[in-house]
Amino acid sequence: MAVATTAAPTASDEKELLISGSEAVAEGLALADIDVVTGYPIRPYDTVIQAIAKKIANGQLVAEYIVAEGEHSQFEIVKHASTVGARVFCGSSGVGWAYAMECLVVTPPLRVPMVCLVGNRALDDPGAFGVEHNDALFVRDLGWMLCWIDTSQEAIDTTLIAYRVAEDRRVFLPLAISADGAFLTHSQALTLVPPKEKVDKFLPRYDRGDLLLHPDNPITVAPQANEDWVIEIRRQNDEAMKRAVAVIEEAYADFRKVFGRGPENPWFEEYMTDDAEIILVGMGTISLPMKVGIRTLRAQGKKVGLVRLRWFRPFPTEKLVKVLSRAKAIGVVDRDYSFGSPFHSGVVANEIRAALYNAEKRPPLLSFICGLGGREVTLEDVYKATDLCYNAANSGKSEAKTLWLGVRE
Amino acid sequence: MADATTFTNQTQILEPFRGIKKVTIEEYFTSGHRTCQGCESALVMKLMVKASGPRTIVLGSTGCMYVANTTYYTTPWVVPWMHTQLGSSGSAALGTAAGLKALMKKGKMKSEPINVIAFCGDGGGADMGIGAISATLTHKEYNSLILLYDNESYANTDIQLSGMTPYGAHTTFSPPGKAHRIIHKRWKKNMAGMMAAGHPECRYVATVCASYAVEMMNKVRRALTIGGPTFIHSLDPCPKGWDYDPMLSHELGELAIETGIFPLYEVEDGQLRYYGKTKAIVEGRARKPVREYLLKQGRFAHFTEEDLSYFQSKVDEMWNKWEVPGVVPFRRVDAARTAATNT
Secondary structure: OOOOOOOOOOOOOOEEEEEEHHHHHHHHHHHOOOOEEEEOOOOOOOHHHHHHHHHHHOOOOOOEEEEOOOHHHHHHHHHHHHHOOOOEEEEEOHHHHHHOHHHHHHHHHHOOOOEEEEEEOOOOOOOOOOOOOHHHHOOOOOOOEEEEEOOHHHHHHHHHHHHHHHOOOOOOOOEEEEEEOOOOOOOEEEEEEOOHHHHHHHOOOOOOHHHOOEOOEOOEEOOEOHHHHHHHHHHHHHHHHHHHHHHHHHHHHHHHHHHOOOOOOOOEEEEOOOOOOEEEEEEHHHHHHHHHHHHHHHHOOOOEEEEEEOEEEOOOHHHHHHHHOOOOEEEEEEOOOOOOOHHHOOHHHHHHHHHHOOOOOOOOEEEEEOOHHHOOOOHHHHHHHHHHHHHHHHHOOOOOOEEEOOOOO | OOOOOOOOOOOOOOOOOOOHHHOOOOOOEOOOOOOOOOOHHHHHHHHHHHHHOOOEEEEEEOOHHHHOOOEOOEOOEOOOEEEEOOOOHHHHHHHHHHHHHHHHHOOOOOOOOOEEEEEEEHHHHHHHOHHHHHHHOOOOOOOEEEEEEEOOOEOOOOOEOOOOOOOOOOEOOEOOOOOOOOOOOOOOOOHHHHHHHHOOOOOEEEEEOOOOHHHHHHHHHHHHHHOOEEEEEEEOOOHHHHOOOHHHHHHHHHHHHHOOOOOOEEEEOOEEEEOHHHHHHHOOOOOOOHHHHHOOOHHHOOOOHHHHHHHHHHHHHHHHOOOEOOOEOOOOOOHHHHHHHHO
């Protein structure tokens, strides 16, 4: 149930390295023996390409390494490499991810299981390097699997899990791993790196099967379908995303068997939620100030807990509802915005509202927007959110507006 | 890590067809398409894969040759074929070649030379996709051919002008009107010349026209054999977009060459070689007047004598003023001007 944090076991066959989130992803990519990788410079995700380039230069990975002339090409190149059977990787951030948008749109219906890193970054204008989640969220409706990681350990582990899930024939959908810019991409932590033999037990080779584009399998891919077939193809994508739920659970269970670590619940981390009256919800590295704040609040006798959402697509509706329904009030802290949406809330808040709609018990839900453009989420923000949640719990009512924290008004 | 393999990055050796009777009888682009009557681009597709043979993967960017060729369940492609985005022919060629190379190098796929051809129309290639094509032409370790079929408009979407539409042509985005007889005043891009001049490590750039089918196929074979990224620009008369009787497609292709509007040449390892009627023009044969070509097409029906002479003068420049006639539009500084500057 509510495990505090994932304790790092000391398995003797694993190396322990002091590496950043991006470097941890690169360690995972080398272990996954990727075949083609494309890069294009934009902060902060590109630190993963810098790390991969070093690995290739030093002979720790054999892969075709292509520096593209823009993100559009960057994503198209790996898309096509994947269709001939190559395991591929690329990534981007902010407006770079936006520049690739056309290519992000086509990968799910093509059933291309590419894995990408989105180093979350605020969108232009004005220029800002700091984290916002809107970039990765562009693809939330399109058939991309989306998850948010919080630590370097989770970065390497999720990279291995990502290929296992995306390349499962029941799924065959692209997967984006989101990492908060700077807070995770550039922050170092001690990280366990497993040996290749273990990874090979966990991660089978990519087999494109009858979808392989090859002279021995002369198929025509993506002909013009129009109204005759498009809705059926959309439905296939929908089914693939539904099947991904079981595949993700299987992958995490196997990961625990092979590596002896990793969460029991793939979907979200629970921190002190067992007896929590107030449950705060967030994604990514926002968990750090929240956990610190929660410990202080607990010392004051306030029963506060945190749900840190790992998987946004597929969205863990039932599991999340089960946990959140127990609270007296829920505070969803979005590091994104959705202008003009219901209650002018963030994306996660409205997803959770929708998820709770059919629940028997619907606690009051408050929506907060915080930490945009990489602004630090402070303990004061956490305390304020908690106080407002207690007010809502006492009144039994959700406030029908969204509250911005830590903003100059 | 990498298994030992026999991978060498070699290409297929495709010797030129010595005459039409020596051309292989097998077709790799057959029935199942619904292109217009008289469509030269469909012929280009057919000849392109006839030339490349069965061990070929073709990537097609959005355009006529996507939409009209590949209706779900009725593909004409005998070889593996995949759609790519409008501006992605360069990336499609590069990604496919890189994927195959990685897998063969690492022993994950049987090592053999597989032709990779990506095609694009003039909109997809010369407008939107030019950056990606340019990038691909610098990646000399990946073998691929990018073929631009140029029917001089966005012909699939309703005949809108592209950067390759000739000066003054009537398109749905450039209709002649009462206030402005000519809206489209840009001169067409010099794609093959630009690709050859701008990518010194690209070993093969050529222009083709399907009116000269054997020559066209042999240029495709040469491009695939020589290795690295290569580029071919094909001029394709389009009955719908150019507004002429479909029976004239072949003749218009010939006229484009004979008037000197579209030169036929190849640049192999930096060495330029003119072909056929173009070669004759370079060697002094008179060019046919451009009006013989232009006035056969409804898209130029609004042209006045003044427009025709302007068009003629621009084509004359290609042959009389350009440093490399028909290919490179640089000019030497003329002597009078040099003298004037020096005084």
